[in-house]
Amino acid sequence: MSAKIVGSLQSTLSKLNALQKPVVYNTKVAVEIAKQVYTKEGMAVPTGEQFAQAQQTLQKSFNMSTLKNLTIRDVAKGGIVAAELYTFFLVGEIVGRRNLIGYDVEPAVEHHEH
Secondary structure, eight states: OOOHHHHHHHHHHHHHHHHHHHHHHHHHHHHHHHHHHHHHOOOOOOHHHHHHHHHHHHHHHHHHHHHTTOOHHHHHHHHHHHHHHHHHHHHHEEETSSSSSSOOOOOOOOOOOO
């Protein structure tokens, strides 16, 4: 390997090592918050019976006879709800990146091969 490639790999590894501490810290914080919410809300792992009940409910809700009985009006309402959800997702993306178009990314360094 050339010295350029090795230097680039070392640079990338050092950047990844620098990110390790914040990622580990934020993960630990998220786990602790999840534990507190889990405890405070009185949540519990679902039992096998609850899984079976949920599966039966889904099977009853999504069978072919239900789909055959859909009207154009029902499909239109579903499409509108899907469009609203997608719009909320897009607005969240815009707010998250604090920019209307694209992410603020640094330009790539040009590489010249000799």
